[in-house]
Ligand code: KG4
């Protein structure tokens with residue numbers, strides 16, 4: 001399909017504890033690269049709210065999304081300079097039906113959005129899973145209501161596909177080029193977050209095969225639980241990692257050795273619940289006395305957790321011989337993981353690039369949803385929009 005004009009996409013992400021809105025514009029000429037412009041990219045995190053409980057509370061998360069999504073959307077529209085009022089009177093009866101379980105959201109929609117003109121959006125990309133179903137529904141209902149108001153399609157987008165494509169915008173600036181035709185496949189994608197630990201074989205855009213996954217806890221979840229055992233705030237990943245680094249840099253030896261579950265299994269799967277339990281037992285038997293004790297445990301845990309990721313990723317690289325390794329998800333921010341992957345590639349003389357998301361795209365965001373949604377929408381409008389749009393907490397990549 002030849003695109004001679006810009007495609008403008010609104011993207012919405014509400015799968016967990018981040019409400020996120022992004023507005024992107026994509027230009028594509030027949031032979032040229034995709035030219036992306038980020039007009040707005042906002043993330044409102046609920047981390048502080050959930051920190052008190054040591055994890056995400058779905059009912060509370062849903063309420064927060066419903067409260068924040070309209071103001072966040074207006075903020076994004078203002079940032080992109082796209083707010084203009086419509087002259088015509090809108091019949092809201094269908095929108096009221098779409099938002100029938102979201103009274104407060106409907107009221108805000110009626111007050112602040114119903115009178116807005118469509119500033120040229122071609123489609124709305126929204127996360128339809130995996131994630132927490134109550135929170136996913138907020139984003140989906142909001143997207144459907146806007147789609148109805150402006151008579152534009154809503155593109156269901158897989159959250160994990162978002163994490164896969166999040167390596168694409170390499171620079172921190174707002175305009176970037178994607179030379180998609182130059183991207184050689186297959187790729188091996190390591191997806192590591194609070195809810196997922198997967199190795200995905202990427203055979204093309206939209207062509208995914210999960211070759212390995214965790215049998216129990218996700219690696220981010222293990223970081224969060226170990227943080228709790230060490231009395232650190234939620235989410236624990238960055239804190240545990242900071243303590244581990246301090247211990248490594250102090251030159252002290254790694255005297256504790258935690259198990260590396262499944263590291264030698266013949267598949268590409270992971271298991272983190274035994275490691276987490278081992279840390280808990282160790283701390284029960286050897287109570288933390290000082291900061292160095294804390295650092296020691298954090299380091300021993302991180303060493304074990306990351307070694308499992310690196311080992312299985314390289315096993316997958318050996319088997320599938322990808323053109324590059326890509327990493328995504330909250331735990332891809334982990335410096336030790338990044339360094340270990342890079343040095344393992346060098347040590348094994350495997351000459352492929354390894355790509356990580358830029359710093360604002362490791363955690364959940366709507367930009368990655370916009371990129372994944374835009375690529376599908378621009379390549380094949382019909383198949384992207386004909387899928388039934390419901391929240392699916394366990395949505396698989398496929
Ligand atoms: O992708 P994400 O923002 O949300 C989910 O979809 O789960 O990932 C959040 C997870 C949390 O478990 C958090 O502790 C972990 O990513 N995380 C880290 C680091 N930064 C975030 N884990 C280890 N090291 C980090 N630097």
Ligand code: ZN
Nearest residue numbers: 193329363364
């Ligand atoms: Zn995520």
